[in-house]
Amino acid sequence: MASTLRNIHGKRSNLQSELTGNGGSKRRNLHDDTDQNVIGSEETVYRYLCPVKKTGSIIGKGGDIAKQIRSETKSNMRINEALPGCEERVVTIYSTNEELNHFGDDGELVCPALDALFKVHDMVVADIDHDDGNDDDDLGEKQTVTVRMLVPSDQIGCVIGKGGQVIQNLRNDTNAQIRVIKDHLPSCALTLSHDELLQIIGEPLVVREALYQVASLLHANPSRFQHLLLSSSSSMHQPGAMLMSAALTSSHRNYAVRRDIADAREFCVCFICPAENVGGVIGKGGGFINQIRQETGATIRVNTSETDEDDCIIVISSKEFYEDQSPAVNAAIRLQQRCSEKVGKDANDLAISTRLLVSSSQIGCLIGKGGAVISEMRSVTRANIRILQKEDVPKIAREDEEMVQITGNPDAAMKALTQVILRLRANSFDMDHGLVLLPTSFPYIPQVTENSSKSKYAKRDDHRKLNSNSKRRNYVS
Missing domain, CATH: 3.30.310.210 (TATA-Binding Protein)
Structure with a gap:
């Protein structure tokens, strides 16, 4: 040889x-x-x-x-x-x-x-x-x-x-x-x-x-x-691919290396959803939300106990291993438009605003040294990505949470959401980001939106119901 x-x-x-x-x-x-x-x-x-x-x-x-x-x-x-x-x-x-x-x-x-x-x-x-x-x-x-x-x-x-x-x-x-x-x-x-x-x-x-x-x-x-070959500055993946409508193949079923289920971690995506959009997220008789649950394998819950007149919390989670495809990521991408607010001025200027709650302990992985990470994500996706803190965060958030706001046309917003949640997921699994190469976008099936035309969410104040020591939100289906 x-x-x-x-x-x-x-x-x-x-x-x-x-x-x-x-x-x-x-x-x-x-x-x-x-x-x-x-x-x-x-x-x-x-x-x-x-x-x-x-x-x-x-x-x-x-x-x-x-x-x-x-x-x-x-x-x-x-x-x-x-x-x-x-x-x-x-x-x-x-x-x-x-x-x-x-x-x-x-x-x-x-x-x-x-x-x-x-x-x-x-x-x-x-x-x-x-x-x-x-x-x-x-x-x-x-x-x-x-x-x-x-x-x-x-x-x-x-x-x-x-x-x-x-x-x-x-x-x-x-x-x-x-x-x-x-x-x-x-x-x-x-x-x-x-x-x-x-x-x-x-x-x-x-x-x-x-x-x-x-x-x-x-x-x-x-x-x-x-x-x-390592560039993420343009759309490099083959176009035209569609997200599978059936549940993603779960690799642990035939996994050769022994894995302890106790090592699986729960990954969670927390949307702030306009209250008037909740019906579209749930669907008639719960049909839409149940369909997404079945097709992705993710747990999706609507938190009505912390709903104010403007917003409510949609929590998407799954217990998973890092090397597997993520049910939570899949479900979040498919629900994005229904959880987002329409902010375009007219039909020819379609744009959406997606809001996520992120723990303050994780927000650093989205900013990077000197703002390098968030600048790269903005450049890659062409979306406006902002991180709001303290008084600029809706009062529905906890004291230890900050808000990530993504604004852009549906394609740019989807790419930005993908970048954000994949970085959060890698951080949740304590992965060295130098090992992980993020795609520019995930293939997806467009979802019909039923969004409001104007944002009305209130700012955080001193009369919130929860504090940073409270248990993670109570949910109802």
């Missing part, structure tokens, strides 16, 4: 340098937030598709396993949030080539990204072995595994070769089934880099050898688009 990767740590040719720009950057501090969203033109990048139900094996509790991989390999690794309807999550692994790691039994020197790629792959494959219950004495059919990776269109040619010669040689040398798929890509593929799907199928050792050879080719031929 060593001979197949002779140049994995060598310098790239002058021609490649001319195509990709001026050299690589210095090794980044793994915890340096200022560089986490940038990939240099000379760095090595792999985007491995991990089945949603296997991501727990590479994330670990609180991100411990992912952090260990980054530390041991001296590479960077980001894990995309799961998109509803998509059965895979993108694991983006990247590093400079200034440092080399010993790899395999023969101690081959490779770039850190390749080392991390195989640590991730080996964990996923081991997880599959555990799922299938295979053992050395099994004389049945041979086990096969599948590797899927996203590769930009300007980079995939190094794997295919002129007239398909390279990919055919790879097939002959490894006995693996290797395909490049251009159509029917997963919704996590990116449009800006014109992604194509590289798929390798075969017995575990065969796939490992093929992946090794493919990884060396991708290392030697970086994409001109790779500086965009």
Whole structure:
């Protein structure tokens, strides 16, 4: 195997340098937030598709396993949030080539990204072995595994070769089934880099050898688009995807790694809803709210005990593991427009205002150092995002809560809500945000709105019914 990767740590040719720009950057501090969203033109990048139900094996509790991989390999690794309807999550692994790691039994020197790629792959494959219950004495059919990776269109040619010669040689040398798929890509593929799907199928050792050879080719031929691969400054995901109307697949049902239900955490989204919108949230005979409960698996409660003449509280919650798709996030996105207030001046100027209550202890994850996070969210979503405190918060809020207000057209407001609640969720699970790559938006089904035209919510005063020590709100269905 060593001979197949002779140049994995060598310098790239002058021609490649001319195509990709001026050299690589210095090794980044793994915890340096200022560089986490940038990939240099000379760095090595792999985007491995991990089945949603296997991501727990590479994330670990609180991100411990992912952090260990980054530390041991001296590479960077980001894990995309799961998109509803998509059965895979993108694991983006990247590093400079200034440092080399010993790899395999023969101690081959490779770039850190390749080392991390195989640590991730080996964990996923081991997880599959555990799922299938295979053992050395099994004389049945041979086990096969599948590797899927996203590769930009300007980079995939190094794997295919002129007239398909390279990919055919790879097939002959490894006995693996290797395909490049251009159509029917997963919704996590990116449009800006014109992604194509590289798929390798075969017995575990065969796939490992093929992946090794493919990884060396991708290392030697970086994409001109790779500086965009971590960017969240534009809508990068494939358009047209729809949120599943059925309940999202719950990965813990077939989860190979043992998980203690006691480790699941409750994640909660708390909307301030105009009182006149509550009927639209509930629906006739409770039909709409029950439909969303059934389709998402989230608990949705309307808090009538703390309703004033203008507003009431809608609480959406679910007990979940971080690596699973979130019922609460799904339900919140679908309920957003019904819980929001119409603020556009006329039919041609449709805009909504969404208000969330957030614990003061969590609000920092939405602001960031020097306001960096909230500025980025505004830039990404083109929505107006404000954080209101103290006297500017409606009196329906508790003393230890602040209000996040999102205003914009329905699409911008949905993107902003997605950004906000995913950051709150990562914070609730104590996740290192450097491990999590947030999507620009979630696919969704538009909801009919029945909103008021003018905001009338009152400000917080000294006569509130609750204080910061009160128990979390009482709910009625």
